[in-house]
Amino acid sequence: MAHLGSGRRRLAVPVGLALTASLAFLPSVAASAAPLGTTAGAASAAKTDTTGPKLSYVANLTAYGTVKQAKKAVEQAGGTVVTAYEQIGVVVAHSQNPEFAKTLRAQRSLFVSVGATRTAPLQAVQTTDEGATQKLSAADAAKAAAAAQAGQEPLEPNQWDLRTIKADQAHKINDGSPDVTVGVIDTGVDDTHPDLAPNFSRAQSANCVGGVADTSEGAWRPYPDGSDHGTHVAGTIAAARNGIGISGVAPGVKVAGIKVSEPGTSLFYTEAVLCGFMFAAEKGIEVTNNSYYVDPWLYNCKSDSDQGALVEALSRATKYAERKGVLSVASAGNSNHDLAADSILDDTSPDDATPVPRTIDPKVCLDLPTQLPGVVTVSATGDKGFKSYYSSYGIGVVDVAAPGGDKYQVPATPDANGRVLSTLPGGGWGYKQGTSMAAPHAAGVAALLKSAHPEASPSQIQRLMKAQATRTDCPTQVYDSTGTLVDATTCTTKRGQTGYYGYGVIDALKAVK
Numbered sequence: 001m002a003h004l005g006s007g008r009r010r011l012a013v014p015v016g017l018a019l020t021a022s023l024a025f026l027p028s029v030a031a032s033a034a035p036l037g038t039t040a041g042a043a044s045a046a047k048t049d050t051t052g053p054k055l056s057y058v059a060n061l062t063a064y065g066t067v068k069q070a071k072k073a074v075e076q077a078g079g080t081v082v083t084a085y086e087q088i089g090v091v092v093a094h095s096q097n098p099e100f101a102k103t104l105r106a107q108r109s110l111f112v113s114v115g116a117t118r119t120a121p122l123q124a125v126q127t128t129d130e131g132a133t134q135k136l137s138a139a140d141a142a143k144a145a146a147a148a149q150a151g152q153e154p155l156e157p158n159q160w161d162l163r164t165i166k167a168d169q170a171h172k173i174n175d176g177s178p179d180v181t182v183g184v185i186d187t188g189v190d191d192t193h194p195d196l197a198p199n200f201s202r203a204q205s206a207n208c209v210g211g212v213a214d215t216s217e218g219a220w221r222p223y224p225d226g227s228d229h230g231t232h233v234a235g236t237i238a239a240a241r242n243g244i245g246i247s248g249v250a251p252g253v254k255v256a257g258i259k260v261s262e263p264g265t266s267l268f269y270t271e272a273v274l275c276g277f278m279f280a281a282e283k284g285i286e287v288t289n290n291s292y293y294v295d296p297w298l299y300n301c302k303s304d305s306d307q308g309a310l311v312e313a314l315s316r317a318t319k320y321a322e323r324k325g326v327l328s329v330a331s332a333g334n335s336n337h338d339l340a341a342d343s344i345l346d347d348t349s350p351d352d353a354t355p356v357p358r359t360i361d362p363k364v365c366l367d368l369p370t371q372l373p374g375v376v377t378v379s380a381t382g383d384k385g386f387k388s389y390y391s392s393y394g395i396g397v398v399d400v401a402a403p404g405g406d407k408y409q410v411p412a413t414p415d416a417n418g419r420v421l422s423t424l425p426g427g428g429w430g431y432k433q434g435t436s437m438a439a440p441h442a443a444g445v446a447a448l449l450k451s452a453h454p455e456a457s458p459s460q461i462q463r464l465m466k467a468q469a470t471r472t473d474c475p476t477q478v479y480d481s482t483g484t485l486v487d488a489t490t491c492t493t494k495r496g497q498t499g500y501y502g503y504g505v506i507d508a509l510k511a512v513k
Contacts, residue, residue: 048076048077048078048097048099048100048103049078049096049097049098049099050078050095050096050097051096051098052096052097052098053096054094054095054096055094055095055096055100055116055117055118056082056092056093056094056116056117056118056211056269056270056271057079057092057093057094057095057100057101057104057114057115057116057117057309058090058091058092058114058115058117058270058271058274058309058310058313059074059090059091059092059093059104059111059113059114059309060089060090060111060112060113060114060309060312060313060316061089061090061091061110061111061112062089062108062109062110062111062112063089064109064110065089065109065110065111067084067086067091069110070084070091070110070111071084071091073104073107073110073111074091074093074095074104077095077097077099077100077103077104078095078096078097078100079093079094079095079097079100080093080094080095081093082094082210082211082212082271083211083212083271083275085274085278085317087278087320088278088313088316088317088319088320089316090274090313090316090317092211092271092274100114101114101115101116101305101306101309105305112312113305113308113309113312114305114309115305115306115307115308115309115310115313116306117269117270117271117310118267118269118295118296118350118352119296119350119352119353133228133232133424133430133431133432134417134419134430134431134432135424135428135429135430135431136155136158136415136421136428136429136430136431140158140414140415140417141154141155141429143414143415144156144157144158144413144414144415146414147414151172152168152247153239153241153242153243153244153245153246153247154243154244154245155245155246155421155429156168156246156247157413157414158413158414158415158417158421159246159247159413159421160383160403160411160413160418161236161403161405161420161421161437161441162247162249162508164381164383164385164403164505165249165402165403165441165445165505165506165507165508165509166507166508166509166510167247167249167444167445167508167509168247169508169509170448170508170509170511170512171241171247171251173509173512173513174252174448174451174452174512175241175250175251175252175253176238176250176251176252176253176444176447176448176451177252177253177450177451177454178199178252178253178254179451179454180250180253180254180286180287180447180450180451180454181201181204181253181254181255181256181284181285181286181287182237182238182250182253182254182255182256182285182286182287182288182289182443182444182446182447183204183255183256183257183258183276183279183280183283183285183287183288183289183326184230184233184234184237184255184256184257184258184288184289184440185208185258185260185273185276185277185280185288185289185290185292186229186230186233186234186257186258186259186260186261186289186290186291186292187222187226187227187228187229187230187259187260187261187266188207188220188221188222188223188226188227188230188231188257188259188261189205189220189221189222189230189231189234189255189256189257189259190221190222190231190423190424190425190426191205191218191220191221191257192221192427193231193235193423193424193425193426193427194242194244194245194427195235195239195240195242195244195245195246195248195423195429196231196234196235196238196239196240196255196423197240198240198242199238199239199240199248199251199252199253199254199255200254200255200256200257201254201255201256202217203283204254204256204280204283204284204285205219205220205256205257205258206219206220206257206258206259206279207219207220207259208258208259208260208272208273208275208276208279209259209260209261209262209263209272210271210272211271211272211274211275212275213275213279219259220256220257220258220259221257221259221425222259222425223263223264225263225264226261226263226264226266227261227266228424228425228430229266229291229432229436230257230259230261231423231424231425232420232422232423232424232430232432232437233289233291233422233436233437233439233440234255234257234423234440235248235422235423235429236248236249236420236422236437236440236441236444237249237250237253237255237289237440237443237444237447238250238251238252238253238254238255238444238447239251239422239423245423245429246421246422246423246429248444249440249441249443249444249445249447249448249508250444250445250447250448250451250508252451253444253447253448253451256280256283256285258276258279258280258288260272260273260275260276260292261292267295267296267351267352268292268293268294268295269294269295269296270294270310270313270314273294273314273317273368273369274313274314274317276288277314277317277318277320277321277326277328277369278317278320278321280321280326281320281321281324281325281326282324284325285326286325286326286327286447286450287326287327287328287329287443287446287447287450288321288326288327288328288329288443289329289330289439289440289443290328290329290330290331290369290370290375290439291330291331291434291435291436291437291439291440292331292436293333293367293368293369293370294310294314294368294369295350295351295352296349296350296351296352296353297310297349297350297351298333298335298346298348298349298351298367299344299346299349299360299362299365299366299367300365300366300367300368301360301364301365302364302365302366303364307365310368311366311368311372314368314369314372315372315373318369318372318373318374318375319373319374322374322458322459325457325458326458327376327446327450327458327461327462328369328372328374328375328376328458329375329376329378329439329440329442329443329446330369330370330375330376330377330378330439331370331377331378331380331404331434331435331436331438331439332367332370332377332378332379332380332391332392332393332394332397332398332435332438333367333370333391333392333435334390334391334392334434334435334436335390335392336389336390336391336392336393336481337362337392337393337394338392338393338394338490338499339362339367339370339371339392339393339394339397339398340362340394340395340396340397340492340499341362341394342361343359343360343361343362344359344360344361344362344365345357345358345359346358346359346360346365362394362397367392371397374458374459374462376399376400376442376446376462376465377397377398377399377502378398378399378400378401378402378435378438378439378441378442379391379392379393379398379400379401379402379404379435379438379500379501379502380401380402380403380404380405380406380433380434380435380437380438381401381402381403381404381406381438381501381505382403382404382405382406382408382409382418382479383403383406383409383410383411383418384406384409385472385475385505386406386409386475386477386478386479387401387475387478387488387491387500387501388404388405388406388409388433388435388438389406389408389478389479389480389481389483390433390434390435390481391404391435391438391500392435393490393491393499393500394499395492395493395494395497395498395499396494396497398499398500398501398502399462399465399466399502399503400442400465400466400469400501400502400503400504400505400506401438401469401472401500401501401502401504401505401506402438402439402441402442402445402505402506403420403437403438403441404420404433404434404435404436404437404438404441405418405419405420405431405432405433405434405437406418406419406433406479407419407433407483408479408483409479417431418433419431419432419433419437420432420433420437422437441506442465442506444508445465445506445507445508445511446461446462446465448508448511448512449461449464449465449511451512452511452512464511465506465511466502466503466504467503468506468507468510468511469501469502469503469504469505469506469507470504470505470506470507471496471503471504472498472500472501472504472505473493473498474488474491474492474493474498474499474500475488475491475500476488478491478500488500
């Protein structure tokens with residue numbers, strides 16, 4: 001998954017927002033709880049400590065709390081409201097008071113949970129593409145163009161991934177509808193790329209870093225020194241069939257860029273991801289692709305005060321987006337973890353400070369947004385059909401599998417490269433591998449399904465995707481991280497699903513028939 005960054009800017013505080021008890025999805029509280037603000041000045045009279053690091057927080061309101069009350073409580077606790085989502089009862093705030101979250105949590109009639117979205121000064125971390133980007137060479141481009149057949153894009157002979165899911169055959173029937181948009185919640189998308197420009201939707205694009213959507217021209221593009229991750233993902237979904245470069249899985253649909261990664265660090269924080277889901281919901285986006293995990297925790301434990309608040313806030317956001325017609329697709333991760341195991345060793349969290357090894361229960365400690373209800377979880381495969389050596393998996397957790405690339409599974413293509421070829425910022429093309437590359441294949445198929453069934457709900461599209469997937473049994477062997485074939489003892493089967501492939505490998509051809 002990917003983690004990337006944000007610039008600081010002045011943020012307007014929304015006013016006049018209020019919640020009512022009619023928000024049935026919010027937890028209820030005891031009717032006897034004392035209302036906020038009945039003792040004027042009690043909290044404001046106490047001096048707040050503002051000497052701590054400036055952190056961002058999410059505060060999840062009860063059914064009886066209002067944003068007006070929350071704003072007052074935040075200010076009394078030494079904080080500032082950044083934005084508020086009345087639709088889901090979530091407030092984003094900044095504070096330098098080390099006791100900020102504790103102070104708000106004490107107001108149980110107003111807040112269900114409050115949590116910091118980060119722990120310490122930012123540090124650079126990995127994304128969910130596995131290894132560095134490999135740029136397409138002029139020689140390999142020429143070999144691909146020479147091998148291209150009538151109706152193929154110049155670089156399509158190198159796209160083994162399209163043929164794996166029968167997308168090349170689907171294109172002969174339907175490329176997808178321009179009325180369907182896939183939002184790439186990621187590191188930014190270069191809409192000037194010749195393969196992306198024809199299908200890019202500016203009106204549905206923004207920079208959500210910091211928690212407030214910036215829709216000014218180009219705000220959605222990658223930082224000048226930033227990651228190529230989002231642009232690569234976008235090309236896999238919807239690169240146009242225009243005689244230039246590659247083809248996307250759904251080359252007739254629209255693609256939007258929703259940037260949520262911080263500059264210089266590529267970290268994905270809750271407030272930005274919240275903004276991304278809410279922006280997609282309000283802008284009529286039908287599918288979102290999420291090839292990242294939410295920093296700083298690889299797994300967020302609901303039993304932890306801070307992490308539990310992040311789970312609650314993002315759960316509200318994804319549920320709201322689903323009710324607004326958005327299907328969310330996410331990558332399973334590159335840790336080769338069994339997400340259905342009894343326990344997992346997490347030795348990378350928090351990734352914005354010194355990690356503290358911990359053993360977690362993946363039923364209680366979730367990979368966000370991958371393990372949220374309603375989200376399609378995608379594992380990665382290579383050209384030979386094996387699970388990619390890095391891909392996480394899990395019976396009942398992984399929904400479907402898709403090509404993510406595997407350098408050890410070498411295809412019979414002109415370039416003999418087992419990674420996934422797609423678009424790069426600045427007009428180029430290159431190879432990446434990871435579950436980050438698998439998810440956009442599934443998002444593209446979801447867009448084809450939505451094109452064919454425009455009235456279908458997100459849950460109906462998800463059911464169709466699973467039903468049409470090519471059932472794939474557990475393999476006898478699989479490559480490990482050294483490229484050695486080993487027994488696939490970690491793959492399990494239950495009720496027609498496998499831990500490696502879920503319901504099977506996605507099928508683009510069935511989606512358009």
